[in-house]
Amino acid sequence: MTTAAPAPLPLPSDTAGWTAFVTDRPAERRARVGAIDARLSAADDLPTLERLELWNDADLALGESLAQAHLVSESHPDAEIRHLAEGQVQELDALQAGRLLDRDLWRAFADADADGLGDEERRLLDRIRRDFRRGGVDLDDAARERVRQLTERDTELSLTFSRNIREGRREIRVPVDALAGLPQDFVAEHPADDDGLVTLSTDYTDLMPVREYARDRATRHALVGAYNDLAWPENEPVLTELLEVRAELAQLLGFTDWADYEADTRMIGSGAAIPEFLSRVDEASAPATSGEYARVLERLQRDDPAASEVTIADFWYVLGALKREEYDVDAQAVRSYFPFPRVLDGVLDVTGRLLDVAYVEVDAPSWHGDVRTFDVVRGEERLGRIHLDLHPRDGKYNHAACFGLVPGVRGRTLPEAVLLCNFSRGLLEHDEVVTFFHEFGHLVHDILGGDQRWVRFTGIETEWDFVEAPSQLLEEWAWDPEVLATFARNEAGEPIPADLVARMRTADAFGRALEVRRQLGHATTSYRLHVDRPADLAAATEEYYSRTSPVQPLPGSHSYAGFGHLTGYGACYYTYQWSLVIARDLLTDFGDDLMNPEVARRYRTEILERGGSRDAVDLVQAFLGRATRFDAYRDWLAGA
Numbered sequence: 001m002t003t004a005a006p007a008p009l010p011l012p013s014d015t016a017g018w019t020a021f022v023t024d025r026p027a028e029r030r031a032r033v034g035a036i037d038a039r040l041s042a043a044d045d046l047p048t049l050e051r052l053e054l055w056n057d058a059d060l061a062l063g064e065s066l067a068q069a070h071l072v073s074e075s076h077p078d079a080e081i082r083h084l085a086e087g088q089v090q091e092l093d094a095l096q097a098g099r100l101l102d103r104d105l106w107r108a109f110a111d112a113d114a115d116g117l118g119d120e121e122r123r124l125l126d127r128i129r130r131d132f133r134r135g136g137v138d139l140d141d142a143a144r145e146r147v148r149q150l151t152e153r154d155t156e157l158s159l160t161f162s163r164n165i166r167e168g169r170r171e172i173r174v175p176v177d178a179l180a181g182l183p184q185d186f187v188a189e190h191p192a193d194d195d196g197l198v199t200l201s202t203d204y205t206d207l208m209p210v211r212e213y214a215r216d217r218a219t220r221h222a223l224v225g226a227y228n229d230l231a232w233p234e235n236e237p238v239l240t241e242l243l244e245v246r247a248e249l250a251q252l253l254g255f256t257d258w259a260d261y262e263a264d265t266r267m268i269g270s271g272a273a274i275p276e277f278l279s280r281v282d283e284a285s286a287p288a289t290s291g292e293y294a295r296v297l298e299r300l301q302r303d304d305p306a307a308s309e310v311t312i313a314d315f316w317y318v319l320g321a322l323k324r325e326e327y328d329v330d331a332q333a334v335r336s337y338f339p340f341p342r343v344l345d346g347v348l349d350v351t352g353r354l355l356d357v358a359y360v361e362v363d364a365p366s367w368h369g370d371v372r373t374f375d376v377v378r379g380e381e382r383l384g385r386i387h388l389d390l391h392p393r394d395g396k397y398n399h400a401a402c403f404g405l406v407p408g409v410r411g412r413t414l415p416e417a418v419l420l421c422n423f424s425r426g427l428l429e430h431d432e433v434v435t436f437f438h439e440f441g442h443l444v445h446d447i448l449g450g451d452q453r454w455v456r457f458t459g460i461e462t463e464w465d466f467v468e469a470p471s472q473l474l475e476e477w478a479w480d481p482e483v484l485a486t487f488a489r490n491e492a493g494e495p496i497p498a499d500l501v502a503r504m505r506t507a508d509a510f511g512r513a514l515e516v517r518r519q520l521g522h523a524t525t526s527y528r529l530h531v532d533r534p535a536d537l538a539a540a541t542e543e544y545y546s547r548t549s550p551v552q553p554l555p556g557s558h559s560y561a562g563f564g565h566l567t568g569y570g571a572c573y574y575t576y577q578w579s580l581v582i583a584r585d586l587l588t589d590f591g592d593d594l595m596n597p598e599v600a601r602r603y604r605t606e607i608l609e610r611g612g613s614r615d616a617v618d619l620v621q622a623f624l625g626r627a628t629r630f631d632a633y634r635d636w637l638a639g640a
C-alpha cells in the first residue's frame, strides 16, 4: 500500500515558486545524487543490494527532476520559466550521461556479486550494467570525453528542435467564403476582421476541422502547407546536426548507426530488423491500398476535375466526404454527441470501471488555471494523481502526449502523470475522442504501473516499442457502441445511436490501409533520416513519403522540421505499428465485451500493474497465454 503523498506544486501565479521549482529543487536533487555517487565510488565493502538501493535513490532524484523539467519546459505559460526548465533538462541529462562514463561508479556494479539476489534485483543489476556499457564506460579517455560532448549536444539540439515546434505557430488569412463546409460553431468562432479576412492558425483546434471540412481545396492546402512548414527553416540546421551527432555517437559506442543503437534495448532487437518489420507492414497493407486510393482519387476529381493526385491536404476531407455520402456517417452529426465536458466525464467513468479505480477531483495548485487534478483511488487507497491540461494556449506543447511528473516508488513516492493535449472546449471530432482514450492509455499505464520497488521499472518504463500498445488498445473503447452510449450525448440529451456507431465502424475500415501507409511514411522517414543522413532533407523526405504512400506530400514542404517525434522516438517511429500489432492481438481476448471484468482484471494485473518489471514479451505471454501473433493486425487491416 502506497502511503506516499502527492508532490505539492506552486500556484499558477507564484512565479518565484515556479522559478524555484525548476532551479533550486533540481539543484538539491543533483546534490543528493552527488552524495550518493561519492558513497558508491567508495563502495568496496557495501553489499550489492545496498549498491542497488543507492542507485535507485539516485534514479528517483534524477528521474523526478528530469520529468518535471521536461513537463515545465513544454507547458508553463511563462516563457522565462520554460527557458529555465530547459536549462535544467540540459544539466540533468549531462549529469546522467556523465555518471554512465564514470569508471569509479562503474566498478561498484561491474564487481558486484550477484549471489543471493532475487530475480528482480538480478534483472536490475543486469540493466544497470547494460546502461553503463551503452553509455560508453568501456571506452578510452578521449572517446569518453567525445561521448560526453556529443550527448550534451544531442540534448541541446533536441530541446531547440522541440522549442521551435512549440513556438512555431503559424497563421493564414483567408476570405470568409473559404470556410464553406466548416461547422456553424467553428464559423461563429472565426469572425472576419476589418479587412474581411478570417485568421486560421496551425493549432489543432483550427487545423483538424479545416482538414476535415473545408470544401475549398486551396484553403486546405494553404493551412496544411503552413502546418507542414512549422519550425522551418529554423529546424533545418538543427536536424542536420542532430543526425550527425547521433551517427557519430552510435559509432563510438560500437553500433552501426543510431537505429541500431536504439533498437538494441527494444523488443525488435536490432536496427536491421526495422526495415524488415516495415516491409511486413507494407505487404499487409498493400492489398487494400490501391482500391482505396482509386476511390479517394475519383471522389476528389468530382469536386476538382483537374486534380491528378490526392495530397495529404485532401486526404481527410475526401475520406470524410466518402464516409458521409457512401457510409451515411456525417462527421458533423457525429461531433454533436461529443461536447468536451461529456467526453471528459466519459473517459474517466469508462476507464475507472474498466480498471477498478475512481478519480476524485482535488483542488490543488498547478502551472495553469486550465489544469484539472484528480487522485486515482481504489477504495480507501490512493494509487496516484493525474493532471489534465487539455486545451491549447500560446507556447504550450502543440500535440497530444502523456508526461511524467513523479515516478512511483512503493512506499516513497506517489506516481503522478500529466496529459498535455489541445482539444476544443466545445464539440470534439470523433478523432479527438480516440486521441483522448489513447493518451489516457499511457496515463493509466504510468499510474497503475507505478507501484514498484525500482524506479528503473516503474510506470511506462518498458521496452520503448511496447509503450504504444496500452494506448492503442484503449482507442478501441472509443469505437464501442455500448461504451459510447454511456457518455456520448447531444444537446438534447440523446445518446449516440448504436446504428450510427455501427456505420462509423464500417466507414472507419475504409481508408485504413491508406492511413497505415501514411504511418509507414513517418516510420520510413524516422528510420532512413537517421541511417542515410541525406544532404538534402527536403528532397529525401519527399521521396520517402511519396514512395510509401499513394497519398502524396505537398510539394516543396518541410514536414521533417515539425516532426516532433524525431527527438524522442529517434529512428523508431515504427514503434506505433509494432505496438499496434500487439494491441490488436491483446484485444482478441476481450472478444465482444470490452468491459468483461475478468479479462480487464487480467489485463490490469498482468500488463499495466507490472510496469517494466518484466520483459514485454513476458507481459504479453502472461496475458494471452501464448506469444503474440501478426494475424489480428492483418485481419484488422483487411477491414475486419
Ligand SMILES: [Zn+2]
Binding pocket: 438, 439, 442, 468, 471
Ligand atoms: Zn501514444
